[in-house]
Amino acid sequence: MSGSGTTEEDDPLRTAVxxxxxxxxxxxxxxxxAPTADRPPVAVERAALLIERCLYAECGWAEAEDALRAAEAVAREDEDRGAAACERGYLAYAATLHGVRDRADEARSALGRAAALLSPSSPGRPLLDFRRGLLAQYLADTPQAARAAYRRAHAGATARGDALLLSFTWRHLAALALGDGELAEARHGFAESLRLREELGYLVGTAPALAALADAEPEPEATRLRTEARRLFHLLGGVPTWLAGHLAPRPAA
Incomplete structure (x- = not known):
């Protein structure tokens, strides 16, 4: 699920969510x-929240599946069906990534279905491109395909002003650059991702952004960033769960 945080013009419900x-x-x-989840866009958003919980906290799989089925059941238009299919692919990706169950084929099929349902100008297209990049990078180990998908997502998020999605595309493009030894490019991308998340107040995503930037910075800045990431990680009760190993204190060189 993407988004741009909240503004003064947002209604109280959107701000609270x-x-x-x-x-x-x-x-x-x-x-x-929940009270308005009979409306297709709301049903998809509700499912997306619970799927994000699965990815970050590695729990609540049954609740996410129930919410996703409800969203699929109320979808009537191609846009709504495509959005639900995109979430179906993301849930299957998360389950595969965390070793709950191998659902890689389901993830590819669902995102392919979303691509067929969402028009090229659909608001959901950049998010779909980003998630196809995740599959290419983490399930198929094809970094070139992942980079192309992330760049499409990045361009779409820029055009739409989707700051949260941009924070993700910056980070993943930077990770690929780091893997290629492009340290300056990686540092810039990680810094942009962190900046956007701090501006949006996306607290649960700030610790991963700090840790990622630390991987591209020299000492003592790297240690300072990891210390701050560790503080936020504990403040939020140990989420994202997958960050714990990355934040373990490192032995002195």
Whole structure:
């Protein structure tokens, strides 16, 4: 799920959902949407919140599946079906990534279905491109395909002013650059990702951004960034769960 945080023009519900989501309170945020979840876009958003919880906290798989089935059941237009298919692919990706169950084929099929349903100008297209990049990078180990997908997502997010999605595309493009030894490019991308997340108040995503930038910075800055990431990680109750090993204190050289 993408987004741009909140502005003064947002209604109180949108503001409350964003604030809860940004602090890792996905279940509470989803509960606020439950009364209007018979509307397809709301149903998809509610499912997306619970799927994000699965990815970050590695729990709540059954609740996410139930919410996703409900969203699929109320979808009537291609846009809504495509958005639900995009979430279906993301849930399958998360389950595969965390070793819950190998659902890689389901992830590819669902994102392919989303691509067929969402028009090239659809608001959901940049997010779909980003998620196809995740599959290419982490499930198929094809970094060139991942880079192309991330760049499409980055261009689409820029055109739409989707700051949160941009924070993800910056970070993943930077990770590929780091893997290629392009340290300056990696440092720039990680710094942009961190800047956007801090501006948006996306607290649950700030620790990973700090840790990622630390990987591209020399000492003593790297240690300072990891220390701050560790503080936020503990403040949020140990989410994202997959960050724990990355934040373990490192022995002195």
């Amino acid at each position: 964003w604030r809860l989501r940004s602090r890792g309170c996905w279940t509470d945020a989803a509960a606020l949407l």
